[in-house]
Amino acid sequence: MNQLAKKTATGAIINISVTLFKNLAQFLIIIPILARILTPEQFGLIAMAMTLVGFLTTFHDLGISAALVRAEKPTAAFWSSGFWLNFGFGTLMTVLAYFSAPWVAAFFGEPLVEELVRLMSCVLFLHCIFLVPMAWLQRNLKFQTIAVIDLAAILISSTVAIVLALNGCGVWALAWQQILLYAVKAIAGMLLHKAPIRFVFEWAPIKAVLPFSLGLTGTAFVGFLNRNTDNVLIGRFLGADALGFYDRAYLMMRMPMKTLSSGLNFALYPALSAVQSDKGKLGTAYLKTVSVLSVLVFPMMTGLAVVVVPFVDLLFGSQWGPVAPVLGILAFVGLLQSVGSIANEVWKARGRSGLLLRWSLIRSAVFIIAFSIGVYIGTLEAIAMAYLIANVILLVPFQYELIKELNISVSAMLAAVRAQFLSSLAMAAAVLVVKGMFPGIESLNSTLQLLILVPVGVMAYGGAMVVFFKSFIRSTFEDYKMLRRSGDSSAPAVA
Known part of the structure; x- marks a missing residue:
């Protein structure tokens, strides 16, 4: 692992750490205070x-x-x-x-x-x-x-x-x-x-640079439509109150994902650009990044979905109750989108802004149809579910085109997330079993519910990873040791 990789990893750690601190401050202080005022x-x-x-x-x-x-x-x-x-x-x-x-x-x-x-x-x-x-x-x-x-x-x-x-x-x-x-x-x-x-x-x-930059601008424009068509339709047809509930749910879905993937992607893009012509290195970097990111995002979003009611009540207060079912659905949207965000950085590094634009247009068409169906049904839960279904439909062809570009096999792609996915399912099952065996838990206040259920989920996820996926943990630890020992070559010059 060369000096560029070390600086990239260091940059990612710095960005993720600061973003984590910032978002924790927002989660625990800023958002609860403003939501109650x-x-x-x-x-x-x-x-x-x-x-x-x-x-x-x-x-x-x-x-x-x-x-x-x-x-x-x-x-x-x-x-x-x-x-x-x-x-x-x-x-x-x-x-x-x-x-x-x-x-x-x-x-x-x-x-x-x-x-x-x-x-x-x-x-x-x-x-x-x-x-x-x-x-x-x-x-x-x-x-x-x-x-x-x-x-x-x-x-x-x-x-x-x-x-x-x-x-x-x-x-x-x-x-x-x-x-x-x-x-x-x-x-x-x-x-x-x-x-x-x-x-x-x-x-x-x-x-x-206009061919490259205009492609990114077009992608950003269509991406805005993808992310905001729901807000426009909800605000226009369901009103400011409904949009307020949905906006808070969407923010909560985005925060864990942005905390990890945004900081990582920000550091990743210049490093990927430096090896843009080497498909082998790009493919390896992509799989490692997806693997590491999913270790955290998969259990975070799955865990959020299974404890969403006490989580929203503790964070926002009782007046924000309609946020909970919407956030419970959107949590799985965040899980899927975290993987796609890394793919975007690879396409950018390859200079394939036109392809990004094409996929953004496809997403936009699918999302507009999905949101329109949800608004027609007339509930925020229907809108969130339509959004989730649309993301599931789009994920497979988008990822398949990327792994073909980087000469990555389907089995290698699945192997990169298999341990995290199955362990997250085990975590969710453990929390649901505890709630089913002890129904009185749900009558406790929100703080006590989370103090009981969150440790159950953490132990279940960690236990599943240790018991069933030792090779994954060993590989990740070896990568970390290589990073610590690296530094034998210098980074490319920058202007």
């Missing part, structure tokens, strides 16, 4: 406003920042041109959002959404000016710096949001939380990066 309707209103803001962020820099990370030796002109392109796009998108606000409010039938969109339109500019500094930090493997910026942004913005909510600001507390989140990132990124940004703009370096 604010109403589902207020969370629904901010989700409505974020549909436009989030939509416009998909066009932020035409994928130029990803191209800067992937380029072998980006020139100073490329860095400068990328930054000023983002600056212009951010300004344009902010103006567009501001003047589009009345139409968004009219679509949802909520007049307050107009004011929210206009206030939050500045998020687009703040986001865009941070992208190139972030690309420089990522390219140069400055993962610790990125982690500190991210942590500072979430802590500052969330603290202000809680103070505002406690002082009766309502939905505006959530709006300012988003603004401050991006403001802190933008300011810190501009101060800490060392990219050679000057008052220069050249079209040539931008034009050279």
Whole structure:
């Protein structure tokens, strides 16, 4: 294992550790406090406003920042041109959002959404000016710096949001939380990066990467539709209250997955790009990454599904009861999507942005049909179940195309997740058996239920892994020892 692999693993550990701390703070402090002060309707209103803001962020820099990370030796002109392109796009998108606000409010039938969109339109500019500094930090493997910026942004913005909510600001507390989140990132990124940004703009370096970057932009755009069609339909047809419940359930589903896969993928992309032409190394890296990620994600999401009722009651309070059945279904969506997120990084490293776009279009069509069926039925549970079924349908052909590209056998792919999958099933079975044998558990308060059931699940999962999958544990431990001993070769130069 060379120095690049060691830096990648170190970067992933730093990102995952900080993201874990950040998300634990959100889980245990920020979200419970805000959920007890604010109403589902207020969370629904901010989700409505974020549909436009989030939509416009998909066009932020035409994928130029990803191209800067992937380029072998980006020139100073490329860095400068990328930054000023983002600056212009951010300004344009902010103006567009501001003047589009009345139409968004009219679509949802909520007049307050107009004011929210206009206030939050500045998020687009703040986001865009941070992208190139972030690309420089990522390219140069400055993962610790990125982690500190991210942590500072979430802590500052969330603290202000809680103070505002406690002082009766309502939905505006959530709006300012988003603004401050991006403001802190933008300011810190501009101060800490060392990219050679000057008052220069050249079209040539931008034009050279447009086939790759436009494919990523198209993928991001369609990906936004995939992730937000449900919000748009729920907000339009079921109202702000229903959207508030669904939005919290979706956030809880995404958090464990983002904690692990996002931090890992962020560190993984520059490393995969460095070996993009070697299918053997890419295939090995992919299988190892899927294997390690699923060790944590599979039991987390399965465990969440079987203890979801006391979990939601403890975290949010009784007014958020409708979140529980929705989250119980969406947990399995998160399990499936964690594997797909790694595949996306491999395709990006291979420069196959066009293929990513094609799959995003396919997903979008399937998800729109699924969400429409769920909304027609008229319940949040139906929408979540339709989403899960759609993800199951899409997973097999998407993964099959990837393993063919990397010359990975189906048996090797299944072997990478078999131990984790079966052990997670054993864990779920153990928890359900305990609940069935001792029905009085469900009459206890939520804290006591979790104190009983979570250790049962942890012991069942760990026991199954140790008893039935010793070879997997031994292989993982050997990889860890190799990582500790590595360092005999140097990382490739970066600009």
